Amino acid sequence: MRLFRWIVVSLLLVPPGAAFAQAPGNVDVNELAKTVERLAQENADLKKRVTELEARVSDKAAPEPAPVAQEAPSAGPTATATEPPAAAPASTEDGKTPLKTYWREGLHFESEDGNFALKVGGRLMLDVATFHHPRYWELGGRDIEEADGVELRETRLSLSGTLYGDYLYALEVDFAGDETAVKDAYLGMKNVPFFGYVQAGHFTEPFGLEQLTTSNHTTFMERSMVTEAIAPYRALGLGFTAPFFNERMTWAAGVFNRVVDEERPYWDVATRVTGLPWYADQGRRLLHVGASYMRQAPNGDISLGSHPESHLGNLHMDTGNFPADKVDRWAFETALVLGPFSLQAEYMAAQAGLMPPHRTLTLIDLDRHFASARRFDGYYVQAGVFLTGENRPYNTAGAYFDRIIPRHNFSLGKGGWGAWELALRYSNLLLNDYDVRSGIIGGKGENWTAGLNWYMTPNTRLMINYVKAHVSQYAYNGTLDIFEGRMQIDF
Numbered sequence: 001m002r003l004f005r006w007i008v009v010s011l012l013l014v015p016p017g018a019a020f021a022q023a024p025g026n027v028d029v030n031e032l033a034k035t036v037e038r039l040a041q042e043n044a045d046l047k048k049r050v051t052e053l054e055a056r057v058s059d060k061a062a063p064e065p066a067p068v069a070q071e072a073p074s075a076g077p078t079a080t081a082t083e084p085p086a087a088a089p090a091s092t093e094d095g096k097t098p099l100k101t102y103w104r105e106g107l108h109f110e111s112e113d114g115n116f117a118l119k120v121g122g123r124l125m126l127d128v129a130t131f132h133h134p135r136y137w138e139l140g141g142r143d144i145e146e147a148d149g150v151e152l153r154e155t156r157l158s159l160s161g162t163l164y165g166d167y168l169y170a171l172e173v174d175f176a177g178d179e180t181a182v183k184d185a186y187l188g189m190k191n192v193p194f195f196g197y198v199q200a201g202h203f204t205e206p207f208g209l210e211q212l213t214t215s216n217h218t219t220f221m222e223r224s225m226v227t228e229a230i231a232p233y234r235a236l237g238l239g240f241t242a243p244f245f246n247e248r249m250t251w252a253a254g255v256f257n258r259v260v261d262e263e264r265p266y267w268d269v270a271t272r273v274t275g276l277p278w279y280a281d282q283g284r285r286l287l288h289v290g291a292s293y294m295r296q297a298p299n300g301d302i303s304l305g306s307h308p309e310s311h312l313g314n315l316h317m318d319t320g321n322f323p324a325d326k327v328d329r330w331a332f333e334t335a336l337v338l339g340p341f342s343l344q345a346e347y348m349a350a351q352a353g354l355m356p357p358h359r360t361l362t363l364i365d366l367d368r369h370f371a372s373a374r375r376f377d378g379y380y381v382q383a384g385v386f387l388t389g390e391n392r393p394y395n396t397a398g399a400y401f402d403r404i405i406p407r408h409n410f411s412l413g414k415g416g417w418g419a420w421e422l423a424l425r426y427s428n429l430l431l432n433d434y435d436v437r438s439g440i441i442g443g444k445g446e447n448w449t450a451g452l453n454w455y456m457t458p459n460t461r462l463m464i465n466y467v468k469a470h471v472s473q474y475a476y477n478g479t480l481d482i483f484e485g486r487m488q489i490d491f
Contacts, residue, residue, distance in 0.1 A: 105403060105458050106491040109161075118161040121172075123216060123490035125153040129312040134478035144476060149312050152176045153486065154215065156183065166190055168199070183234065196242030197397075205232045206239065206252035206272040207292040208346060209333040210380075213400045216490045219344075219384050220451050221465045224427040225306035225317060226378035230329060230348040232256075232270065232294060239270075247396035249275045260300035268296040274333075274399035283394045288335040290399060296327040304350065304376055304431055308469035309447050310482045316471045319376070319431050319442035323355040335401075337394065340386035349377035374440050378429035387420040390455075403458055410456035419455035424448075444472040459491045 097111045107120040131146040158172035168188035174181045186201025204212060210223050211231040222228070239254025253271040260266055274290035296302075305318035331348040352374050384392070393402040408416035427449075431442025447469045454462040467482040 114162075115165040116161070116163060118159065121158040121160065121491055123154055123156045124488070125155075125215075126487045127151050127153045127221065127312065127484060128486075129310050129482060129484035131310075131313065132481040134480075137476050137478045137480075144314055144316065146310075146313050146480075151312060153311055158184070168197075170203075192240070194242070195240040196244075198238075198240045200238045202234055202236050203239070204234050205237070205256055205268075205270040205294065206241070206254060207231050207270050207294055207329070208272075208331045208348065209288070209290060209335060209344065209400060210346060212272075212398070216488070217401055217403055219382060219421070219423045219453070220309070220425060220449055221463050221484060221486050222307070222309045222311060224346075224378075224380035224382075224425065225309055225429050225445055225447060226346065226348050226380050226427050229304045229306040229317060229429055229431065230350050230376070230378065231331070232268075232329070235268075241398060243397045247276075248279065249273070250397070250399045252399075258296070258298075260298040260302065264300060266296065266298050266300070268294060270294040272399075276396065279396075283396075284337065284339050284391045286335075286337045286394055288333070288394070288399070290333045292329075292331040292333070294327075294329040296329070297325065298327065299325050299355070302327060302352065304442060306429060306431075306445070308445065308471065308480055308482065309427070309449055309465075309467050310469075310484055312484070313469075313480070313482065316469075316473065316480075317429060317431050317443045317445050319440050322352070322374075322440055324352040325355050326353040327351070337392055339391055340389050342384050342392050343382070345379065345381040347377070347379040349375060351375045374433040376431045376433060376442065378427065380425055380427035382423060382425035384421055384423035384451075387422065388417065390419045390421075404455045404461075405458050406455050409458075410454075418457065419453075421451075421453040421455070423451040423453065425451075441474045443474075446470045459489060461488050462486070463488065 097116060099109045099111055099116075102108050102110075109118040109120075110116070128150045129146075130148040133145055137144055153176060154174060155176040156172055156174045158170065160168075160170040160172075162168055166189055168190060170184045170186055170188075172182075172184040174183050182202060184201075184203055186199045186203045188197060188199035190197045192198050206212065208227060208231045210218065210227045211233075215223075235256040235258050237254045237256030239252065239256075241250060241252040243250045251271070251273050254269070256268050256270065257265050258268060270292070271294075272290060272292040274288065276286055276288060278285070278287040280286070300323060301321040302324050303319050303321050305315045307313045308316055327350060329348070329350045331346055333346045334344070336343040354372050354374060388407060390404060390407060393404065394400075395402045404419055404421075406416070406419035408414075408418070410416050410418035425448070427445075427447045429445045431440070432444060433440055447467060449468075450466045452464045456462065463486040465482075465484050465486075467480075467484070469480040469482065471477060471480065
């Protein structure tokens with residue numbers, strides 16, 4: 001139409017007869033009109049074509065709706081759902097962020113830009129155990145004898161993820177037993193200068209290798225009686241974990257608040273340093289070393305105790321409550337992975353400074369003549385081998401062992417057999433410390449535990465343990481034989 005208008009204006013500006021006067025001959029006005037009409041039609045066609053092209057470009061730039069979650073392939077380290085096109089933007093015009101959904105050892109939701117993520121997790125552990133007691137244990141009273149039983153060891157649901165890229169969160173609740181217990185509940189921030197990952201809330205204190213490896217991935221059904229008795233558990237606090245030297249070393253520390261005598265709070269500090277002197281083949285061969293220290297000031301009653309590496313067993317190792325104004329705990333750890341073969345060992349100790357009412361049994365204060373501190377310690381050594389060739393995965397950022405991924409998942413139709421592991425552990429714990437005047441008698445224990453683990457998939461395993469526990473207490477002693485098993489699902 002612009003061309004048509006230009007022609008009309010040009011004709012109006014030319015004086016009458018001038019245009020034709022320049023022509024060598026007469027010009028057919030009808031032919032000229034037809035030419036103008038044809039040019040106008042071509043201009044209209046071009047405008048229509050431009051409009052269509054603009055519409056196509058606009059459609060490509062518009063945001064696409066979030067993809068519908070599809071069933072993921074069989075569980076594996078790279079199993080993910082179908083992902084949306086890479087050209088999709090991070091957010092739509094109304095501010096909503098489309099999410100992709102996939103399965104990788106758990107159900108994940110994640111934004112395209114990675115700034116927002118949510119993992120829905122859980123675990124279910126069903127245990128069964130049978131016990132054989134020596135008859136002379138009855139001298140200590142029938143309350144020391146275990147009964148065969150079945151229990152839901154852990155029944156947990158969890159939510160964890162990322163907000164705005166740098167902020168982390170986690171919430172885990174355990175429904176096993178008669179009470180609902182909050183396990184993890186914290187907020188965190190990553191990539192903090194000099195401190196790496198900082199978190200605040202309720203979480204496990206940095207102390208020991210076995211304690212920081214989740215029960216989903218420990219080699220045996222229960223942690224060693226040394227770890228149970230001496231290593232601290234979860235508490236409210238503020239802490240950080242900082243990997244450095246390309247994650248060949250880590251440093252973690254925190255300040256925590258606990259409660260003594262069921263009502264009075266007190267503070268403690270804990271720290272852990274680890275290193276990887278040798279790391280090869282993406283973790284199939286490595287040497288791990290580490291040390292931990294913790295200082296507590298309860299100024300009240302504390303206790304140390306442990307089951308015979310069976311949760312359905314009784315607390316045979318037990319100091320009972322005793323008043324302490326301070327407690328120092330320390331641990332040394334090491335682990336070696338050589339392909340399918342692995343070794344792991346830890347030594348732990350606790351030294352409690354007794355408060356005056358417990359230091360003497362006489363009316364005269366003789367503290368300067370007698371030691372007022374009591375010390376308890378123990379160690380364990382374990383070895384394992386994968387018959388199917390897998391290895392224990394190691395998390396370099398957190399310095400702990402991670403999930404086992406079978407080379408071939410167990411499947412009746414496809415012929416896979418999963419991963420099979422044999423393991424053996426020896427542990428020794430001493431909770432006695434006394435002199436001629438007074439002391440604490442918590443017992444002495446020696447355990448041998450043999451285990452067979454069948455990892456059917458990355459999220460399911462069957463565990464069978466045999467424990468031979470020798471307990472020496474003030475009122476009784478003997479050897480306890482325990483056969484126990486566990487069916488576990490976690491994601």
